[in-house]
Amino acid sequence: MTVFEGNLQDTRDLKFAIVIARFNDLVVGKLLSACEDSLRRHGVAVGPDSHQVDYAWVPGSFEIPMVARQLALSGRYDAIVCLGAVIRGQTSHYDHVASEVAxxxxxxxxxxxxxxxxxxxxxxxxxxxxxxxxxxxxxGWEYGENAIEMATLTRKIRHLVAVRAVQPELPEQTPPSLLQ
Structure with missing residues (x-):
C-alpha cells in the first residue's frame, strides 16, 4: 500500500497564485493578510517582490473562477488560492453567486x-x-496551509506517475520515498 500525504515544509520551489475579489474588501483583505502570513511562516516568499506568489485582483467573487482557470492553465502554479466573500442580502443574488463560484x-x-x-x-x-x-x-491562515499541503501532495503523486512511466517494472508496492 502506498500512502500519499502533503506537508507544510517543502515550500522552497513552490509557486502560488492568489485570486482576490475586491468586493467586500473589509473581509477579503483580512483573509488575504492571514493567507500571506501562513504562506510566509511556512517558508514561502510573499509580497510585491515575491518570486513564489502572484496576485490577481478581480471585481467580485463571481469573476474568481474564470481568472483562476486562466492561471491554472498557464502551467506556472503548483496551487491557486481563491479569496472572496459572498454575503447574503435581500435578494436571491447571493444564492446564484455563491453556487456558481463554488x-x-x-x-x-x-x-x-x-x-x-x-x-x-x-x-x-x-x-x-x-x-x-x-x-x-x-x-485565511487555513487557506494558505491547504494550498501548501495540496501542492506538495500533488507534486508527490505526479512524481510517482512520472517515475512509473519510465520504470514500469517497479512493483506497485514501491514506497514513494524510494522513488525520489
Missing amino acids: KGIQALAFQTGVPVTFGVLTTDTMQQAIERAGIKSNL
Missing part, C-alpha cells in the same frame, strides 16, 4: 489538475464574515 472553482480544479483552495466565505451576515476573517479566527 461550482466554478471545483470544476477548474478537476479540469486542470491544479489544486485550488476555496477561500470564498459564504455567510448570511457581515458579522459572520468578519468573525471568520479575524474576530474569532481567520480562515
Whole structure:
C-alpha cells in the first residue's frame, strides 16, 4: 500500500497564485493578510517582490473562477488560492453567486489538475464574515496551509506517475520515498 500525504515544509520551489475579489474588501483583505502570513511562516516568499506568489485582483467573487482557470492553465502554479466573500442580502443574488463560484472553482480544479483552495466565505451576515476573517479566527491562515499541503501532495503523486512511466517494472508496492 502506498500512502500519499502533503506537508507544510517543502515550500522552497513552490509557486502560488492568489485570486482576490475586491468586493467586500473589509473581509477579503483580512483573509488575504492571514493567507500571506501562513504562506510566509511556512517558508514561502510573499509580497510585491515575491518570486513564489502572484496576485490577481478581480471585481467580485463571481469573476474568481474564470481568472483562476486562466492561471491554472498557464502551467506556472503548483496551487491557486481563491479569496472572496459572498454575503447574503435581500435578494436571491447571493444564492446564484455563491453556487456558481463554488461550482466554478471545483470544476477548474478537476479540469486542470491544479489544486485550488476555496477561500470564498459564504455567510448570511457581515458579522459572520468578519468573525471568520479575524474576530474569532481567520480562515485565511487555513487557506494558505491547504494550498501548501495540496501542492506538495500533488507534486508527490505526479512524481510517482512520472517515475512509473519510465520504470514500469517497479512493483506497485514501491514506497514513494524510494522513488525520489
